[in-house]
Amino acid sequence: MATDDPKDDHGERWAKEAEEKEQRKVRARKEGDRSVWFGLGMFGLVGWSVAIPTVVGALIGIWIDKKFPSQHSWTIMGIVIGVLIGCLNAWRWMNKEGGKR
Template sequence: MNNETDPSAADIVKRARRMKAARDNPGPSPLRGIGVFGMIGWSIAAPTVGGALLGLWLDRVAPRGFSWTIALLLGGLVLGILVAWNWIGKEGGRE
């Protein structure tokens, strides 16, 4: 046998260690990306919709010269973006 077709013991050990490391530390699941996408969406959508609904109620109960709906919708959007940004920062530091 020649050396090109016969792997040495060192090569076999190196491959075995690499395979064990891959088995012990699998990468993130593809479904995790979908979960992250959903979490970011909900963290932005929930405060935005909540602010809009609260604004609609305030427009009926306490009308002013400005629109409560638009003001609280934008406030909820900003709050949601800050929550999502903070969550992404924490998730990024985890890996």
């Protein structure tokens, strides 16, 4: 038996909204801490995982260029190798974190 009482509609809407909020809370708990700080931390982790190998590659390249002068720039090659290693490292971290969902 359906009634046309607006209070019944309001109660049903309120119950539905409460249920949706509870479901969002449960999903958030299952997924873990995916806050803004988590995103910034992940962004920093990826940045450093690329920056450190790049700088190390550049330093090794500079050392090789000073010790063994040649026609080719080992500094540039060190930077390229460092970026490639850093990107692979960042990709590995992102896949690792993406698998936790």
